[in-house]
Amino acid sequence: MSKKVINAALLGLGTVGTGVYKVLRQQRDEMEQKIGAVVEIKKILVRNLKKAAAKIDDPSVLTNNWKEIVEDDSIDLVIEVMGGIEPARTWILEAFQAGKHVVTANKDLVASYGSELLDSAAEYRRDFLFEASVAGGIPIIRPLKQCLAGNHISEVMGIVNGTTNFILTKMTQEGMEFAEALALATKLGYAEADPTADIQGLDAGRKMAIMASIAFNSRVTFQDVSTEGITQISSKDIRYAKELGCVIKLLGVARNTDTGIEVRVQPMLIPDTHPLATVNDSFNAVFVHGDAVDDAMFYGRGAGELPTASAIVGDVFDIVRNILADATGRIGCTCYKQLPIKDPDDMESRFFLRLHVDDRPGVLASIASVLGNNNVSIAQMIQKQKDGDLAEIVVVTSGVREGDFNDAMLIIEGMNVVHKVSSVIRVYGE
């Protein structure tokens, strides 16, 4: 009996590309029994042929010419692990046109152009899968699209960036300041040379856009996500959070409310009894709340060579099964609604607020009155130790409209008795 072979091309041979190459090799002996065919990497597109040759068994598969791949009719599927918007976007569109299926790990691309790419895939009845673009090795897209399809999902939230979670863990467990923890993350390879996308919450924002789109069946793009990074968090904030029974995590929170979808990535205080509070180091975890399943959580490695490759190869195997069943394009875009995106001013949040103020009678009352006049109700107000001549006060609000809170803060920042607004951090929950 002749062996059924599915030919694939790999675009990129960096960390993730190398991982995919390795995992496919690890599966070589059982693929045929497991999925009915053998996946062979026929071409690998790289920039530097010489450098790439050192990484693989058979350098003859290397090319630096996209045409050699897209024009090769024996190649059934393309695995895009280059990253970046272009040329990835154009090449994926060309791949669909040429009748090829595509697997990608490219969150930047899916978060901004997912709709265009899924439409194109549907037009040519090809598969376009991107499990690896969210939370690395953790299965989350297929569970949302299939296992939990019987739910109206009202919330998806979690820790979806390993770099910032590593930094916050070090700040919490070892009392480091942000700069020191970032330096350690860089040294250990958890942070990239330019860490902006991670520490500013952009990377997490892209993942939240993708998950919100799938969970709520309505397109959410990266532009719709409110993002705030962790660069302003101090070890003092973390200590005060601890006194309140909380830890500080960079949380992605997507909610489907009656007045629209809200998606945000912000550092937040979360009770230390919440399962996410113990998700530490570079681990990721995603919480899902649905009307049938109630709470479910998915936990694992959000990045890394082999965990990311695990998700990619899962997608590749699914496409092979679709090809063999003649069922490609079986599950396409599931964004059949057009729900409004809520104005960030209309989102409701609780806030942790730390201020340095004049240490004299009446100051607390005047701040409380500004908050009250702007519909910001106070859940807790604590006078902390003196800081030189100044008093340090901490305010925790109830759930308030962000626009109202911002109005109040404009006034508070301008008050003579207020020397410094030292921290404004959201608090997760109602």
Added chain:
Amino acid sequence: MSKKVINAALLGLGTVGTGVYKVLRQQRDEMEQKIGAVVEIKKILVRNLKKAAAKIDDPSVLTNNWKEIVEDDSIDLVIEVMGGIEPARTWILEAFQAGKHVVTANKDLVASYGSELLDSAAEYRRDFLFEASVAGGIPIIRPLKQCLAGNHISEVMGIVNGTTNFILTKMTQEGMEFAEALALATKLGYAEADPTADIQGLDAGRKMAIMASIAFNSRVTFQDVSTEGITQISSKDIRYAKELGCVIKLLGVARNTDTGIEVRVQPMLIPDTHPLATVNDSFNAVFVHGDAVDDAMFYGRGAGELPTASAIVGDVFDIVRNILADATGRIGCTCYKQLPIKDPDDMESRFFLRLHVDDRPGVLASIASVLGNNNVSIAQMIQKQKDGDLAEIVVVTSGVREGDFNDAMLIIEGMNVVHKVSSVIRVYGE
């Protein structure tokens, strides 16, 4: 455009059946956009027509005659939520023969007859899905078969029985004894009138057999699982475990080792820093270790009307998508290996051992020597407080062959100085 309808029949209208009915109704308005067709419950098989009529909108769909369902060619799929081996087994086989797809939540059946049923489904190219049979609403079977298909999975372990987890949580957090906690579980509806299958670990054993089969691609049946319940666990054991930095959980542990598959359900001490240690009350969680993904965890409600229905409706929607893509039977049985099952005596375990012995010199030494002579090495030996005239000692062993440990225990039980072997509990980990 005419609406595409897929007709389903529900076998059983107990807790889970009612849940499926509700969830399908909750999804009615969006099903067509989501999956391309509307699922309608055309028949519901019940024993008591009158009692069932009170539970649903349209009692005309009720029947107590299986023939009316199996002989109705307009019914595409059967949802079996009656439980028990017969007549469920025979009817599912007849459903395949009649060209119908089947979704079940029946772990007893899948754990013992999964192979026969999957073979029959394959013969007629029908789908047979059973996500709800393991860990209720938590997606685990589809993640194992698809998302993590690029892995060699070496271990699947977790808390897969909510009743016992509730009981152990109460014993741990509130110092209750087993009988008291069981009574509370019964009162709150977490335990059935006859709790045997739960508290003896049989229910968890069935789920572990199903998960091990899928994770290791080799058939494991319920008969292959070593099970032990939690009826012998005392609050004293839990207190001593706490002193050792551990909690006691009923764990299902399946391992694929070089010398065979081992699957067991046993109460075990697990370090309180392990993510499973904080899975409390009736929640379930499953840990998976794969060579690519590393550690992943799936957490949620392991039982209950709507969470279980969530898993069933996810399966139903998947079958609808297969029907529309003409790809039914797309993923069938994945047990393509025939790995040996390890003899329980050859499994390796660590043990926590509590003994009441004569309070005089030389006793510890004589027990230590019996253990040592049988290749049982001691990691920790602690003399606890006196209990009347007797001394209480606690021994924690290193990893030892269970057969060797049992030999040692036979001798220890026969020693004159040993008055009672009060507890023998395994310790998770190497």
